[in-house]
Amino acid sequence: MRIASGSHIVLDIEGTVAPIAFVHEVLFPYARRALEDFLMQHSSSGPVQECMEQVARDAGASSFSEWCPYPWQSQEAVAWVLPVLHEWMDANSKKTGLKALQGLIWAHGYKDSALRAPLFPDVQPALTEWIQRGIAISIYSSGSIAAQKLFFSHTTQGDFTPLLTSYFDTTSGHKQDVASYRTIRLSLPDNGERPLFFSDVPAELDAAREAGWATALVIRPGNVPVTNATHPVIHSFAECVLE
Numbered sequence: 001m002r003i004a005s006g007s008h009i010v011l012d013i014e015g016t017v018a019p020i021a022f023v024h025e026v027l028f029p030y031a032r033r034a035l036e037d038f039l040m041q042h043s044s045s046g047p048v049q050e051c052m053e054q055v056a057r058d059a060g061a062s063s064f065s066e067w068c069p070y071p072w073q074s075q076e077a078v079a080w081v082l083p084v085l086h087e088w089m090d091a092n093s094k095k096t097g098l099k100a101l102q103g104l105i106w107a108h109g110y111k112d113s114a115l116r117a118p119l120f121p122d123v124q125p126a127l128t129e130w131i132q133r134g135i136a137i138s139i140y141s142s143g144s145i146a147a148q149k150l151f152f153s154h155t156t157q158g159d160f161t162p163l164l165t166s167y168f169d170t171t172s173g174h175k176q177d178v179a180s181y182r183t184i185r186l187s188l189p190d191n192g193e194r195p196l197f198f199s200d201v202p203a204e205l206d207a208a209r210e211a212g213w214a215t216a217l218v219i220r221p222g223n224v225p226v227t228n229a230t231h232p233v234i235h236s237f238a239e240c241v242l243e
Contacts, residue, residue, distance in 0.1 A: 012141060012204065020220075052072055110153075139166075177207055197215050
């Protein structure tokens with residue numbers, strides 16, 4: 001498959017470079033199981049408090065103290081927020097505060113070697129080749145930037161972060177919004193070339209294409225089936241002939 005790549009490639013994670021099953025069957029359950037103990041043990045840490053302020057804003061309040069009837073760092077506050085966070089987790093919500101909190105929990109799992117991220121076997125050769133060709137590689141995922149860095153620094157194939165230029169998450173906008181891709185493009189080098197976005201989700205690719213990006217749909221085992229694809233389709237990065 002010949003695809004116009006320009007000088008910058010942006011990659012989705014789950015269903016694109018890694019199996020969806022790892023995220024849904026390993027990462028998400030791990031964070032859900034660890035959530036209550038993590039909040040109780042780390043409620044006084046600055047990053048956790050920042051997460052909870054963002055969670056409150058995601059819930060429509062201006063601050064945590066306005067949202068929750070109990071002061072943070074109390075057992076009552078943790079018990080009060082848990083059902084909300086569980087509901088968001090069960091709905092696979094993309095809320096920024098939840099994603100940041102999951103990232104903090106996963107950090108402990110990666111540090112303890114309880115978590116290692118699997119990549120499809122064609123990913124490492126492709127990234128290495130692209131770097132050799134002078135193409136910059138970035139990540140755009142619903143997971144927080146911190147979680148993305150943890151993921152790529154603790155893969156079953158080693159640390160991939162030296163190959164990656166930048167990371168984008170929902171702080172740049174949601175992945176099915178055209179404005180998000182316009183915002184991200186402003187952060188990329190302006191050399192007049194279109195960035196190329198790889199994803200397994202057609203709606204994300206539609207938004208990127210409307211923003212002027214080149215796109216490619218990635219079909220992997222376990223992904224949601226796609227019919228009548230309107231984007232170039234690949235099943236492996238080895239199929240790509242970048243122009």
